[in-house]
Amino acid sequence: MNHAAWSAKHVREILANEKYAGNALLQKSYITDYLSKRKKRNHGQVPQFYVEQSHPAIVDIDTFETARELLKSAGERNKSNSPVNARYPFTGKIVCGNCGKNFQRKTTKGRAGWLCATYLEHGRNACPAKQIPETALLDACAEALELPSFDEAEFRKKISIIEVAGANTLKFVFIDGAVRIAVWIDRSRSESWTDEMKQAAREKSLAIKEVLNGGSNPEAGNEN
Incomplete structure (x- = not known):
């Protein structure tokens, strides 16, 4: 069993992970070298594909979307409360x-x-x-x-x-x-x-x- 400590970052990643709702975003990463199999995060270098209902969901889509909206609202509040020069x-x-x-x-x-x-x-x-x-x-x-x-x-x-x-x-x-x-x-x-x-x-x-x-x-x- 993995006893790694939880963090706010881990929770945010779980709440934003489409796989829990039964969907899949393909090509989040891509292979840059097929000999070494080295992968990099995809920041627009190659196309991505969003597949709905690709596997059984752990949470229903309404709960998932509600969680995403709450995260988005919290992020906007934090941004609006931050000084302009803080970024x-x-x-x-x-x-x-x-x-x-x-x-x-x-x-x-x-x-x-x-x-x-x-x-x-x-x-x-x-x-x-x-x-x-x-x-x-x-x-x-x-x-x-x-x-x-x-x-x-x-x-x-x-x-x-x-x-x-x-x-x-x-x-x-x-x-x-x-x-x-x-x-x-x-x-x-x-x-x-x-x-x-x-x-x-x-x-x-x-x-x-x-x-x-x-x-x-x-x-x-x-x-x-």
Whole structure:
């Protein structure tokens, strides 16, 4: 028997799970690599299908819909009671490439950082995603947006999601479908980085972008 502790998050997930009402939302996740069988949460990359009465229900549909409406109303009340500036620009935007959960903001000794929700709740064994310092995140956003510094208005207007694609690698998905890669530097190393090291990081970013685009890198020279 599983004796894992219950949390408000677990209860919300159960109340919002359509399977308890006898329905099924297909392709909540998708396989990115058929060799490794690695899965990612589906954030619109592939179509989803909603199948009604796919299996016997545990609760009737009226009770299920009532619970969903109560959750929605509670969420709207909490949102309306929150200060306008309480919602950070990155909230709900950063998606973990390992488990598909969103990153959350945490401040330690006056320094803000963003961590995977799974890591925060269950630890490194559940998800190994590392913390992203907020200063590094701001710099990476400015780089992706091709701006001298972070601009919140431009970020909200242009960026759909930020996928944590790997160690120190962020994949910026724009609302118009464009994709850009940025590599951030650990704070302990950033102060000692030479121009050559920064150029190497930039070349790594361009190489990853080339692989993602499935073609040649427009910024790389042609070698004959």
